[in-house]
Amino acid sequence: MALFTVDRRLAPCVGAALAGFAATWVWEDPLNVVVAASAGALAAALVFLRSPQETALQSVDTLEETEDDEALETAPALAPGQGRAMLERLPMGVILIDRGSSILFANDKAAETFGIQTLVDQPSTALRSPRLIEAIDLGVSEELASSVQFTLPRAQDVHLRAHIRPLESAADSERGKREAAALVVIEDVSQAILTMALHRDFVANASHELKTPLSSITGIIQTLLGHARDDPEASERFLNLMSAQTDRMMRLVEDLLSLNRIELNERNAPREPQPVLRIVFEMADALREIAEQDRVTLEVFEASTHPFVLGNREELAQVFRNLIDNAIKYGGPGNPVTIALAPDTPERPEMIGISITDRGPGIPREHIPRLTERFYRVSVSRSREKGGTGLGLAIVKHVLNRHRGDLEIVSTLDEGSTFTVWLPIAEQSRRTADDGANADPDADANAA
Ligand code: ADP
Numbered sequence: 001m002a003l004f005t006v007d008r009r010l011a012p013c014v015g016a017a018l019a020g021f022a023a024t025w026v027w028e029d030p031l032n033v034v035v036a037a038s039a040g041a042l043a044a045a046l047v048f049l050r051s052p053q054e055t056a057l058q059s060v061d062t063l064e065e066t067e068d069d070e071a072l073e074t075a076p077a078l079a080p081g082q083g084r085a086m087l088e089r090l091p092m093g094v095i096l097i098d099r100g101s102s103i104l105f106a107n108d109k110a111a112e113t114f115g116i117q118t119l120v121d122q123p124s125t126a127l128r129s130p131r132l133i134e135a136i137d138l139g140v141s142e143e144l145a146s147s148v149q150f151t152l153p154r155a156q157d158v159h160l161r162a163h164i165r166p167l168e169s170a171a172d173s174e175r176g177k178r179e180a181a182a183l184v185v186i187e188d189v190s191q192a193i194l195t196m197a198l199h200r201d202f203v204a205n206a207s208h209e210l211k212t213p214l215s216s217i218t219g220i221i222q223t224l225l226g227h228a229r230d231d232p233e234a235s236e237r238f239l240n241l242m243s244a245q246t247d248r249m250m251r252l253v254e255d256l257l258s259l260n261r262i263e264l265n266e267r268n269a270p271r272e273p274q275p276v277l278r279i280v281f282e283m284a285d286a287l288r289e290i291a292e293q294d295r296v297t298l299e300v301f302e303a304s305t306h307p308f309v310l311g312n313r314e315e316l317a318q319v320f321r322n323l324i325d326n327a328i329k330y331g332g333p334g335n336p337v338t339i340a341l342a343p344d345t346p347e348r349p350e351m352i353g354i355s356i357t358d359r360g361p362g363i364p365r366e367h368i369p370r371l372t373e374r375f376y377r378v379s380v381s382r383s384r385e386k387g388g389t390g391l392g393l394a395i396v397k398h399v400l401n402r403h404r405g406d407l408e409i410v411s412t413l414d415e416g417s418t419f420t421v422w423l424p425i426a427e428q429s430r431r432t433a434d435d436g437a438n439a440d441p442d443a444d445a446n447a448a
Contacts, residue, residue, distance in 0.1 A: 093160075093186030096167075097124055098178045101140055105180075113152070113160065113186060128152070132162050132184075139164040139182040149189065159190045205375040209252055209389070213245035220245075248387065255391040259374070262315065262398045269404055273308040273426050274316055280354055283320040284339055291328045297336045298324070307352055307429040315399045316423075322392040323356045323419045329386040331358030331416065342420050348406070355420040362413040371409060372397035396421075 087094055093110030095103055103126065106119035119126055124136045129150040138144040143166040152158040163185045220242045228234040284300045291298050309316075327337040335358065342353025363371070363378055370376045375390040377383040383390060393407075400407055404424055411417035 092188075093162075093184075095119065095127075095184040095186070096180040097136055097140060097182040097184060099140060099181045100178075101137060102178075104178060110186060113158070113188070129160075135162065135164050136182060136184060139166045139184075157190070158188065159193045160186050161189045162186045202374055205390075206252075206256060209375065210249060213248045217242055217245050248389075251387065252389045252391075255389045255395060258318065259391055259395055259398065262395065262402060266398060266402045269310065269402060270312040270315075271310050272312065273428065274311040274313050275306045276309045276311070276316060276352065276354070276423060277303045277306050279313065279316050280320050280339060283317055283324055287321065287324050287328065290325070291337065294328060294333045296328050296331060296333065298328075299336050299338045301340045303341075308426040309352065309403065309405075309423040309429075310426050311403050311423070312399075315402070319396050319399050319421060320354070320356075322396050323421070326392060327356050327358040327360075327417075327419070329388070330382075331360040335359040335416075342422075348422050350425050351405070351422045352425050353408075353420050353422045355418050357416060357418040359416040362415055363409070363411040363417055364413065365411075368409050368411060372407065 087105075088107045090107055091109060093113050094105075094107045095110050096105040098104045101124045103119045103122050103124060111117065111119050114127060116122070116126065124133055127133055127136070129152070131148045131150045135144075135146045135148045138146065145163075145165050147161060147163045149159065149161045152160065165183045165185075167180050167183055169179060169181075220238045224235060224238055228238055281300060281303075284298050288298055324337065324339065331337050338355075338357045340355050340357070342355045345353075367376075367378045371378075372393045374394040376393075377388065377390050380390075396407055400421065400423070406422040408420040408422065409417065410420075
């Protein structure tokens with residue numbers, strides 16, 4: 001099978017083009033260094049294929065293949081061997097185009113990207129994107145290097161960037177033989193585009209959230225300076241309104257800063273052992289007064305052991321504060337909120353589950369997967385009326401990610417919602433529990 005019909009003498013050209021591409025790419029974004037290193041290694045391999053040792057590099061299979069008369073006729077440029085294997089496995093699409101704008105070579109990733117079994121020997125129009133095809137044509141006919149971005153429509157659109165680099169004709173190329181005229185390297189930029197869109201939305205949302213209380217403060221100041229100036233009763237009312245709006249802005253800024261801090265540290269799992277249930281009880285106690293204002297009773301379980309998790313105390317406290325606070329806020333006045341240990345499950349071995357259940361109106365199913373997105377609310381007006389920022393559950397999710405934990409949400413309309421926090425139990429606690437002893441070192445001291 002003549003998969004490669006490119007002349008081997010082109011190997012240094014392709015190698016040089018890949019090396020140049022890798023250098024530009026890293027310059028554009030240092031994060032690209034890993035893939036660029038692969039491209040660099042590939043470039044070296046391609047150049048190496050030209051060296052006198054090239055025959056030694058080929059596998060026995062390859063030698064057998066080249067002994068075949070027909071294979072010799074169409075002697076591949078990128079000889080089977082390490083160079084070709086690397087090119088085929090590169091995690092980015094690589095395509096070689098000949099002088100007649102047909103595809104000479106496409107690696108696995110390129111074929112997968114365009115959803116075609118084999119792109120080889122097809123015209124470049126098989127690549128489907130008019131922008132890409134036009135750029136390839138210019139690369140071949142005008143020797144024009146370019147980069148183009150295009151989208152392949154799918155259930156979830158795939159955004160791609162292609163770099164087209166013309167290849168010089170080899171000085172000793174044979175007449176009438178197919179020759180590579182352009183190298184096309186394709187990278188998937190869908191994730192980067194999605195991140196940019198999320199960032200844009202986030203800035204727009206945060207600005208909007210800050211602008212609303214600011215506008216209302218501006219209005220109040222004008223009223224105080226105008227007709228309410230000599231009315232002490234109205235002045236007091238407006239000053240109270242102003243205070244509520246500044247509190248709201250303060251909460252928002254604090255939540256934004258927390259989120260930012262947690263995200264910066266998200267990859268570093270904290271290593272301090274923390275008595276997680278004690279933290280839960282402390283948070284329940286701290287919120288009891290607020291609960292009572294809404295006639296909400298907090299029903300808290302009693303712990304017989306105190307397992308430890310590796311964590312950051314302040315962040316874990318924030319998780320339980322946010323969840324208990326939400327249960328009080330949305331559970332409805334007069335309805336109890338229950339804090340309990342979740343039963344062990346084989347799906348989450350060696351984890352502790354702490355659940356917070358309210359008897360509120362519940363959350364419609366379609367909203368549940370999005371609740372931990374920043375600023376996502378089932379009802380914006382209800383959240384604002386309750387003093388919410390729309391960031392509480394996003395903070396919970398990021399803290400749990402950092403702690404290698406998880407949040408499970410189960411809700412039934414007209415019955416209520418249960419938010420369960422799952423955290424890995426620290427190894428030391430597990431060992432102590434296996435010995436049948438209390439995992440909390442304080443427990444001995446308390447008993448003594
Ligand atoms: P907020 O500051 O608005 O409470 P959160 O991020 O804490 O923001 O929660 C996001 C949204 O999830 C809330 O606006 C609310 O619509 C919904 N939600 C959270 N907890 C509950 C709950 N216990 N019961 C019903 N809805 C809830």
